[in-house]
Amino acid sequence: MGLLARIRKEWFIIGIVLVIFWAKLQPSIGVKGGPLKPEVTVAYIAVSLIFFNSGLSLKTEELTSALLHVRLHLFVQSFTLIFFPLAVWLLLRVLALTAIDQWLLKGLQTVSCMPPPVSSAVILTKAVGGNEAAAIFNSAFGSFLLGSSSSVPFSSIFTQLFMTVVVPLILGQVCRGFLREFLERRKPPFGAVSSAVLLMIIYTTFCDTFSNPNIELDPTSLLLVVLIIFSIQISFMLLTFAFSTRSGSRFSPADTVAIVFCSTHKSLTLGIPMLKIVFEGYEHLSLISVPLLIYHPAQILLGSVLVPTIRSWMTSRQKPIQAFSVHN
Template sequence: MKPRITVYDYLRKHWLLVGILTCIFFAGIYPELGSKNGPLHTEYSVKYGAVTVIFLISGISLKTESIYETFQQHNLHFFIQGFTFIFIPIFTQIFVHLLNYFGVNQWVLRGLVTVACMPPPVSSAVILTRAADGNETAAIFNSVLGSFLGVVITPLLLLINLGFTTLVPLLATIIQLVTTVLIPLFLGQIIRNFTGFRGHTLPLNTIGQCALLFVIYTTFCDTFETPEHHLSAADVLASVFSVLLMQIILLGLSHAIAQCFQKHFTIQDVITIIFCSTHKSLTLGIPILRILFHGYSHLSQISLPLLIYHPTQIILGGLIVTQLKDWVQLHRSKRPPV
């Protein structure tokens, strides 16, 4: 007879998803608190606070030898970057062509194409990979690599797919990545190797996930605060449906294709692929859209898919984290003892 699962047990197992939904609820009630112009000063508390904490914890937790091993996983890096910058833009062009038959707003469709050209984010994909027991080191490496590549590749993709291009602030992007990702990682490795601290006395994983929840909360505050000028209910519904369907298909395809290369990828690698190859950056995307379409009366329709895509990828990620973690545990239990 199977033991009964109580509400407490369920909430404890799926607490990250519950936390995400709670963040959305409170952001909807009072978005002014966590918005860009709010009292929390998210331009500093998120960028140089929560994100820095996430990668400092990663630096403390990661084994140095695993970092060296990750650098050698060329097949994994090539797959993730190829899926992000080649497969998704091609897939989106086909997807948009099909949506065109259903009368979806042309500017919303352009917004979807713009989303497809964006690089991966540097926080959500990493912390979700960590929460699902995936290859965290590879997630960090590919998120940072994708952000650097996006400085060059994203404008080229926009030129090819839309006929628009823009100069991404190269120096500012590099400084932000170094200060919020690389320096915290380096400090974490110094703490680990020179002090012997491994974080066993502190719930580092829980602290990192709480930092992610703060990022999620502020993201939704900005989403709810964004004015929806010139947006009809049909545009909003079409964008939500299109983005949700697009992400579900991409998650399924990334998993299915990665599974075809079982000889090259472990289950932890597949989890990294699922998150890192399908997530898109809002931080770089919004400034690019502001530059590209400044003065356009249809800027709100173009921006809408990206504004929806970012929180949606977090919600879908939270929904599948527990299942992926159980998948890893099941695989480990089937391994023959060494």
């Protein structure tokens, strides 16, 4: 395979490296309040584009089927909002015996209680070719469920989710109705569009990370927290993968992809406002926020790097299924 062909194939991974490098060099461009205005371009325009893109690319019957996939939804929500916090709580009981800053550990516990984000899990699921419709439902539902039961103003959560998820998704479906033949004939690169949007999200996320003064901690504590976060993510991704692919699980490979990403990703968009409300007045709020500020870019980075591997696995698993279907 020639160099250009390799670059075309691995453009997304190369893009991740480049945007992180650029964020390190010029964090002021993509930071909140900077020229790129991520609080608008990412929080609203980019997320809306993701779900409009999903609405345009997904068949209506796929969305309907995903909505009725109750077992998958129960698995994701139970893992995210029950098992995840409990498992981290048990882990922190052990880590409390170490020299790691206790406020950082409280921050880790807070991260574990967050719902999945409404963007990254969906984009990564789509990039792999997983059950995108199920990812959309679980990401939005998790944020709505936890947000409505927390101290964060319910109306603001509902409005943002409605305007950036529901409306673009419906508009995409409406447009698909008019453009169905064109879309099926030309097959636009929906996945590439979502991946490009994800690169923008990665860039602005790392701009915030590199420019955030709260990250300036004791190097040892910071390194340990980073290692713990990556360990948690990898362990839980493997755990959800093992559970959803075990004999008798009745989850398809596409379902497994959605489960892995939705069950292990945590929302920064909802998390930061919740932290500011729940821990208002705490002098250690900045320390409590650090694990979430690390977890968010870490999950995007790890998920993005694993996209080719998971896609290869899913493709290999789907071939026997398709062959069996044709044979029968």
